[in-house]
Amino acid sequence: MFILVNLKAYDCNPVSVAETAARVADDTGARIAVAPQAARLGAVAETGVETWAQHVSPVDHGSHTGSTHTAAVEGAGAVGTLLNHSENRLKLADIDASLDAADAASLETVVCANNPDQIAAATALAPDAVAVEPPALIGGDESVATADPEIVRDAVDAAAAVDDGVEVFCGAGIATGEDVAAARDLGADGVLLASGVALADDPEAVLRDLVDPL
Amino acid sequence: MFILVNLKAYDCNPVSVAETAARVADDTGARIAVAPQAARLGAVAETGVETWAQHVSPVDHGSHTGSTHTAAVEGAGAVGTLLNHSENRLKLADIDASLDAADAASLETVVCANNPDQIAAATALAPDAVAVEPPALIGGDESVATADPEIVRDAVDAAAAVDDGVEVFCGAGIATGEDVAAARDLGADGVLLASGVALADDPEAVLRDLVDPL
Amino acid sequence: MFILVNLKAYDCNPVSVAETAARVADDTGARIAVAPQAARLGAVAETGVETWAQHVSPVDHGSHTGSTHTAAVEGAGAVGTLLNHSENRLKLADIDASLDAADAASLETVVCANNPDQIAAATALAPDAVAVEPPALIGGDESVATADPEIVRDAVDAAAAVDDGVEVFCGAGIATGEDVAAARDLGADGVLLASGVALADDPEAVLRDLVDPL
Amino acid sequence: MFILVNLKAYDCNPVSVAETAARVADDTGARIAVAPQAARLGAVAETGVETWAQHVSPVDHGSHTGSTHTAAVEGAGAVGTLLNHSENRLKLADIDASLDAADAASLETVVCANNPDQIAAATALAPDAVAVEPPALIGGDESVATADPEIVRDAVDAAAAVDDGVEVFCGAGIATGEDVAAARDLGADGVLLASGVALADDPEAVLRDLVDPL
Numbered sequence A, B, C, D: 001m002f003i004l005v006n007l008k009a010y011d012c013n014p015v016s017v018a019e020t021a022a023r024v025a026d027d028t029g030a031r032i033a034v035a036p037q038a039a040r041l042g043a044v045a046e047t048g049v050e051t052w053a054q055h056v057s058p059v060d061h062g063s064h065t066g067s068t069h070t071a072a073v074e075g076a077g078a079v080g081t082l083l084n085h086s087e088n089r090l091k092l093a094d095i096d097a098s099l100d101a102a103d104a105a106s107l108e109t110v111v112c113a114n115n116p117d118q119i120a121a122a123t124a125l126a127p128d129a130v131a132v133e134p135p136a137l138i139g140g141d142e143s144v145a146t147a148d149p150e151i152v153r154d155a156v157d158a159a160a161a162v163d164d165g166v167e168v169f170c171g172a173g174i175a176t177g178e179d180v181a182a183a184r185d186l187g188a189d190g191v192l193l194a195s196g197v198a199l200a201d202d203p204e205a206v207l208r209d210l211v212d213p214l
Helices: A014-028 A038-045 A070-075 A092-104 A116-124 A150-162 A177-185 A203-211 B014-028 B038-045 B070-075 B092-104 B116-124 B150-162 B177-185 B203-211 C014-028 C038-045 C070-075 C092-104 C116-124 C150-162 C177-185 C203-211 D014-028 D038-045 D070-075 D092-104 D116-124 D150-162 D177-185 D203-211
Strands: A002-006 A031-035 A050-053 A080-083 A108-113 A129-132 A167-170 A190-193 B002-006 B031-035 B050-053 B080-083 B108-113 B129-132 B167-170 B190-193 C002-006 C031-035 C050-053 C080-083 C108-113 C129-132 C167-170 C190-193 D002-006 D031-035 D050-053 D080-083 D108-113 D129-132 D167-170 D190-193
Touching (some): A014 A031, A014 A038, A014 A203, A038 A050, A038 A070, A038 B038, A038 B070, A070 A092, A070 B038, A080 A092, A092 A108, A092 D116, A108 A116, A116 A129, A116 D092, A116 D150, A129 A190, A150 A167, A177 A190, A177 A203, B014 B031, B014 B038, B014 B203, B031 B080, B038 B050, B038 B070, B070 B092, B080 B092, B092 C092, B092 C116, B108 B116, B108 B190, B116 B150, B116 C116, B116 C150, B129 B150, B129 B190, B150 B167, B150 C116, C002 C203, C014 C038, C014 C203, C031 C080, C038 C050, C038 C070, C038 D038, C038 D070, C070 D038, C080 C092, C108 C190, C116 C150, C129 C150, C129 C190, C150 C167, C177 C190, C177 C203, D002 D203, D014 D031, D014 D203, D031 D080, D038 D050, D038 D070, D070 D092, D092 D108, D108 D116, D108 D190, D116 D129, D129 D150, D129 D190, D150 D167, D177 D190
Parallel strands (some): A002 A031, A002 A190, A031 A050, A080 A108, A108 A129, A129 A167, A167 A190, B002 B031, B031 B050, B050 B080, B108 B129, C002 C031, C002 C190, C031 C050, C080 C108, C108 C129, C129 C167, C167 C190, D002 D031, D002 D190, D129 D167
16 A cells, blocks of 8 residues: 655645655555655655655646646656646646656656546546545545445446556545555555645654554 | 846756856856746755746645645745746736735745736736736747837836836846846846756856846 | 626526516616626527626637637627636736737626735726625625725725726625615726626516615 | 537638538538537527537536536537537546536537547546547648548547447548548548638538538
8 A cells, every 4th residue: 555645735844744754664664655845845855755746747848937847856856746636637638748748757647536437537548546536535524434435446446447557546535544444445555645644743643553554 | 137047847957057057146246046947946046046936826825736835935945936927827816816925935026927018917916026028029039139129118117107116027038148238228127038048058158148238 | 887797607597687687777777787608698688688798718710619709709799798707717818818809899898806906907907897806795795885895995096096097896795776875985887796686586676776876 | 420510719600601501411411510609509509500519617507607507508509519629628527527517408528639548538437429639630731531540540449448339529630521431431420620611612512522421
């Protein structure tokens, strides 16, 4: 199971969260990555933690002011990127072009989507993984362990029907190790977290609990 | 005169350009800043050059995946930001909100626009400066020194009619020191450059020529 | 005072609302216009009511699939258009280009914005009118007659400081004739309404109350 | 074979083109539809021609100023809609939501895309049809009859691999009856045309030639 911590634009210290994540990953052998703001990718990568971008632009080198070019992201130390997060929905054609740009910089890719049809569509674009963000779980208190299990299972099935080489992550409803285990049992290969780690009073305790069942 | 070098998503070494700009600024006393991709702000700022962002998002701290939050940009060492560049046009309401976000992080601001009416509109939002990008000069070989001088002068007048405390930069048509002098004589307080420096065979020679008339 | 009724994408009969508005305007001499969905402009214009578009695209004739071209809007019988409504915010450059496109089709224009700075910016683009939509009044129960009067007065002053030939409308907080009178007393030249008329049990009674103080 | 004529924002008389298309369809039994600007849907539908929208918004009834709501489009007489045309690319999530909105108004749907991966993604969202717009054919003089036939065949195969109940149209490179026949032979169920009909000196002659092989 892959644990990806999205720092969004939270009021947190990205380097401190990254150091904690690196320590827990080292201690436990779990795969934990941190996705900070683009501007802090370099500082996060220097901690040694696996570093991901939150987004990359669908562009090649050239005149693209204000873009997030994959070569710059890779140059700062990132090895992967989220795409089409629910807070940053992209045009279908731009997801496709961003995947090409990510490939050119050897970045791993996770495309988010929020129902089985969109998961199937995202899978057809051949990212490394897709992440299902069931609307009922986003930003709520409900967890994937207690919610209707069909929500994640249908996404896993929808992706597999198109291309079973694309992994499926659970992109919402994860707060505890029990949730990680539930996501794994539903067929997920990874989980996305955000404020549950980034804004926790004790991020290390949360991370250790998350990886405990692995 | 302020010289701002926009590295866009060019295939160049941002640290090398930044070191060169820092050296020329130190040697000559000219004010030269470099605006790299957000992901490379930290690396560029470490060279000691004045560092600017190419764009910031109109958001506060919070759930904004893939945004370019001003606190992250400031944390990476940037002291200013472009907004509404011709390659990254923004909603009017978002320019306003991005200016507020830049203020919160004490970033200087330059809002781009491409004709006197839009320059007046941008000035009404009270940035530190506006930059006029006359379409006839963008990406072309024509220089502001030889083009119709009314193009820049009308922008200077339009800004002054709304708020004479807002500086006006010339955002296109600058390649040589002669152009910088022409822009200054037309009332500009700064200039924006991009490929003319970033992709030059000898960026140092270009920069020294640019600041020569100052 | 100009009364503009925005039908948005409401579940209402646009022709019925238009017939009512035409009758009240005829009976009272008040200026009342109706802005339906683009697809229903022709049917609304056939009632004889003054017909406005909710939006037009910043394009000239050409290859613009899915655009709302001003010539098509004018061909359907519209004589004016809203722009940059809070539900349809536009890029600064696109507001400017949409105003040019509206001019080419002889459409009147009202550019919306939500604070005095943005009102000043919109005024600098020289529309026929601007409409201030104070966030505190949008979609709420508070009326402009009882809210802090500075909200509208500051917008009137901001517009006048840039160009006193541009009219100012009050774009929110209007439900009754008392509100229309309050907006007029604060310096507004018109008002925008939406659900208060479109979804009323008795639109005719609402409209007659609105125009009563005029 | 379905022939869909997209009038974009062309400087043409939509009613005249519609009358011509209706006449040719009646005379020949061919299925020909016309997609005008939203504002002219009513006038086009009155000619009796099969009428399509160029785009619809991913929204339900409600506060959506400037949207193109499917109920308004259907109320004006349209029976189908294009989505995600190359001139109006949509977010993946919005294509999905627009398809739901189109379903609610019983509109047929054609989702455009420009390569086999995106065609597969669009097919996964279960529209009635997808239309492949090979970039090499868009706006050029090359025809699908003479271009590399793999371009269309790969799209047909990509769609069939996901859902063979979704039809595939050829969205570019069609100018003559020979092209229509070539598209049909490559597996296409329909074709999209635009300026070749809308801006023709003699639209009737073009349409009669197009349907001649059917």
